[in-house]
Amino acid sequence: MSILRNNSAILDLVYSVKNYYSWSYLAYFDLKLKYRKTYLGPWWVVVGMAISAGVLCLLWSTIFNLDWKNFLLYLFSGFIIWTWIISIVNDGPEIFSGSALLIKTYPTPPIFYVFRKSYLNLLLFLHHLPLIFILLIIMQPEINPRVILTLPLSIFLIFINSVLYSATIGIISARYRDVEPTIKALMAPMLLLTPVLWKPEMLGEYINYIYINPFTYFIGIVRNDLIGDKFDIYVWYGAIIITILQLLLFLIVYSAKRNRIVFWV
């Protein structure tokens, strides 16, 4: 193995991209191990998701008196994307401390473990995706063929953001242990503030406030085209701007502190 004695975020990224087989194998193995002793295996995730989203749908269509057929798809897809996003956000702070033993034993670049975890979360999301497809077949909404392009692109964009965010926050929270509980506390009410359980139109004149929330963009880029909602170019602009900002932040923090991680975890 070539050893990278550097502080370069770019070289570490190149190493990880070159060794994509290794982290994807490890993530796949993590998943396999998780469900080894169960009968349904990874499909338990799907069952769990179907139950919670189904209950939510029933509840919301009763409370808000919404046309449940119309709302079902919106809520289901939003909830599934949200589940992916929240696991990224909550796993991020533990990413390096969780791999402490490995970081202290092998010279593998720390970001390798970020790819491993991000890919695991992506795999879990991909398990849920068929649920949306099943609903689409049942409901048959009008869908723009653009989705063939926007779906993989939006998933890729979230994966990239997941890597950049986890690496940055992983370093910060390895050094400052208050960061992790802070993030968990902040994320708890976030579901209510994101257009997942409700539609932006319900806000009336306050509709533009949804754009303060960064999660609106990432939910939007995946969901809008997927369920045949109206195309919103601003969610794409927003997601791309956030990605650029995350990249800059990652380059600064990772380049400065990459070599300190081993002492902090």
Place this chain on the structure above:
Amino acid sequence: MNSYIKLNNVSLDFPLYEGLDLSFRNKITNFGKLGIMKTRSNLERKIVRGLDSINLDIKKGDKIAIIGPNGSGKTTLLKLLAGIYTPTDGKIDVFGKVSSMIDLGFGFVDDATGYENIILSKVIRGESIKDKKSIMQTAHDFTGLDEYLDLPMRTYSSGMKSRLALASALFSIPDILLIDEFFSTGDLEFSKKSRNKITEIMDNSSIMLFASHDLELIKKLCTKAIYMKNGKISYYGEIEKAREIYEKDFS
């Protein structure tokens, strides 16, 4: 390939973070006090010098033993050469494919089988696992664990675990081999087997550094010795001379 290791005035500090130093609140209060007042964090922050002004020039063919008391920096030096630590000061230049046997078995998963753990540790090391069959065959032959290799590792005794750990590190022949002491593990028969295999790898690697307390073994395997004390290289040269100084220091 002409592998080499050059260390020029290399030092390594370990920051010790305790309690409040890891808290963000403390950082904010510190900032609020504009650094004028001494905060608790300033008082608690400790730095331990792990390696102190190390100069080394190791060439192809050098088989070097590292001796010294516990806490003298033997493992730290190996981890620095392995690329796990980067120096606080000084310049480090290592040329050649490095393989390390330090903290063997770290990263093993209890619920995974013996075979799976072997594959996992190779993946984490960034080695190819394309030829899974031959990897598994080597593991089978070397560990002698037979059908146990198909069982989860949580069913293993500690001796069996160390066989597996050793096997996971033993496949490729590197240019530069870094070994931390571990020969005491396993039962006698296995020790002989592992010694033979390790000797083979040691003979074929062009540079070796071997941290050990076992002087007999060192004489057999190494050509030179480094005597470390308090993070410094106290002596670098003949094995017999290094041993003399070491014994004199602690007599």
